[in-house]
Amino acid sequence: MRNNKLIHRVFWIILLALIWQIIFWSGRFSPLVFPSLLDIGGTLIDSLLNGELTQQLLFSLSIIFQGLVISLVLAVFLSLAAHFSEIAASLADTLVAIAHPLPGIALMPLVLIWFGVGRQAIIFIIIHSVLWPLVLNLRTGFSSIPEIYNLVGKNYALSRMQRMIQIMAPASLPYLLVGLKIGWARAWRALISAEMLFGAVSSSGGLGWYIFQKRVFFDLPGVFSGIIVIVIIGILVEDFIFDKIEERTIKKWGMKS
Amino acid sequence: MRKLISLLLAITIFSGILSGCGANRKKNTITIADQYGLAYAPIQIMKDKNTLENQTDGIRIEWKKLANTAAIREAMLAGEVDIGFMAIPPFLIGKDKGMPWKIISGLSMSPLGLMTYKEDIQTLADISDDDRIALPQPGSIQHILLAMAAEREFGDAGRFDDQLVTMAHPDGMNALLTRKEITAHFTSPPYVFKESRDEGIHQILSGQEALGGEFSFIVGVCTEDFYQSHPEIYSVFVQALDQSIGFINNNPDLAAGILTGYYDLSQEEIKQYITWPGMVYSDKVRGLDEFIIFMQRANYIDSENMELTQLLWEVDLYEK
Numbered sequence: 001m002r003n004n005k006l007i008h009r010v011f012w013i014i015l016l017a018l019i020w021q022i023i024f025w026s027g028r029f030s031p032l033v034f035p036s037l038l039d040i041g042g043t044l045i046d047s048l049l050n051g052e053l054t055q056q057l058l059f060s061l062s063i064i065f066q067g068l069v070i071s072l073v074l075a076v077f078l079s080l081a082a083h084f085s086e087i088a089a090s091l092a093d094t095l096v097a098i099a100h101p102l103p104g105i106a107l108m109p110l111v112l113i114w115f116g117v118g119r120q121a122i123i124f125i126i127i128h129s130v131l132w133p134l135v136l137n138l139r140t141g142f143s144s145i146p147e148i149y150n151l152v153g154k155n156y157a158l159s160r161m162q163r164m165i166q167i168m169a170p171a172s173l174p175y176l177l178v179g180l181k182i183g184w185a186r187a188w189r190a191l192i193s194a195e196m197l198f199g200a201v202s203s204s205g206g207l208g209w210y211i212f213q214k215r216v217f218f219d220l221p222g223v224f225s226g227i228i229v230i231v232i233i234g235i236l237v238e239d240f241i242f243d244k245i246e247e248r249t250i251k252k253w254g255m256k257s
Numbered sequence: 258m259r260k261l262i263s264l265l266l267a268i269t270i271f272s273g274i275l276s277g278c279g280a281n282r283k284k285n286t287i288t289i290a291d292q293y294g295l296a297y298a299p300i301q302i303m304k305d306k307n308t309l310e311n312q313t314d315g316i317r318i319e320w321k322k323l324a325n326t327a328a329i330r331e332a333m334l335a336g337e338v339d340i341g342f343m344a345i346p347p348f349l350i351g352k353d354k355g356m357p358w359k360i361i362s363g364l365s366m367s368p369l370g371l372m373t374y375k376e377d378i379q380t381l382a383d384i385s386d387d388d389r390i391a392l393p394q395p396g397s398i399q400h401i402l403l404a405m406a407a408e409r410e411f412g413d414a415g416r417f418d419d420q421l422v423t424m425a426h427p428d429g430m431n432a433l434l435t436r437k438e439i440t441a442h443f444t445s446p447p448y449v450f451k452e453s454r455d456e457g458i459h460q461i462l463s464g465q466e467a468l469g470g471e472f473s474f475i476v477g478v479c480t481e482d483f484y485q486s487h488p489e490i491y492s493v494f495v496q497a498l499d500q501s502i503g504f505i506n507n508n509p510d511l512a513a514g515i516l517t518g519y520y521d522l523s524q525e526e527i528k529q530y531i532t533w534p535g536m537v538y539s540d541k542v543r544g545l546d547e548f549i550i551f552m553q554r555a556n557y558i559d560s561e562n563m564e565l566t567q568l569l570w571e572v573d574l575y576e577k
Binding site for chain 2: 030031032033112116117212213215216217218219
């Protein structure tokens, strides 16, 4: 089944690439508008090898990783507090209701004034994109744990801490993963948009900045190579990292088929 | 079989969408695009006095204001804009990448300046690694001038490339005036004038110092396609541009009055700005050689094919 999915992916990608190249060869469009895949590939490999793209990619990934970790910690605290206290629950609900529908980009002017141009501003936008879907999903996850699990835990005389780690965490993991997936997708979009708006900060501006720079220097194959990298990272994270985690945990435990 | 049909269908639809754009045809509408700033004043005069409309019967003239050069370049490539106004470096970058366009005429020369509020920064050498410099975008004339000065003083054109922040002129001015995000701002009129009036803001570098001479700030550009398919409109446009430039130079008071409709400034202020020393409206193109030589040396452009006849429709408009 897995292999099948991979084969299908590869088949469609090759077909799309072929169509692209045929349109290019047909000469209908100026290469300024519609560059050859060979040019795009060449630029992609060049800028990966000379470190230009690699450096920006690592910058983007490190920043998104930081944002994800911080959001995860905040979300777990907020959701646990909300699970055990009514006041915290109503606070969490209100916060989510206010902040969840707000696109990170809409906050950009404020963020610029508060944090200036730079790393903190982007991390803030990422946390904003990830935190709220994560809290929503974790809260649903906690509240959908059957009461009997908790009772069994109490029967074994587990402390509250032990119950959290041994019962609540694994039981709500499917929801956490869904929240993380949504959060990742939103953060990845927010990151690229934010980087395109900001200038380079100490030589690293991330993938978004790389694309912006290629645009102003009128280098369309460069723009495409940036886009391809974004796509590849997206697919890798979805298909490999998240799928692998699911396989080893919730699928193995029989919580998801 | 069914699979094959749906596949073919998908391909047809896909190529159908793509073939919608980019046809070469005679148009009834001519689109002219410029950007924000007093350097574009003759365009606003031309628009306001309907000079072009009066001489081109049956042709609709559309005026567009785009936020940056990259947008103008992309719109011209897509055939959305016929005549665009921009600085020389972005024009050269486009030319280098194969954009089929040439310069119609010069428009203005203008004082450009790198401004800062920091007392202890008097020359480029005083700018530390932590300082941020705002300019419209990499590859803009401000960026290239900064790189020229950096090469001359430190032998390294890319010295400040890691500290750039891209901001449109108005945003950059606000950031500089609030003295928070950025240390310096490379900008053009009226922003450079407004900033210089603020107590404690001073100029580190002027455009002329950076290039080592006079240069055209803004030039008008059109594509080969437009030049060949609309020769009559082309020549009417050149005349109209000439008239507008002459009008500003001969009647700065009247011109300033017209321009109050386009800028949030008083008539006196505009008059002061358009007659500012160094603010010259002229159809002559200057500084081309200096930009080309530097940009080739610093690898901003690769092409050796930068003959004057490749760059200008009327070579005699070029003044060394």
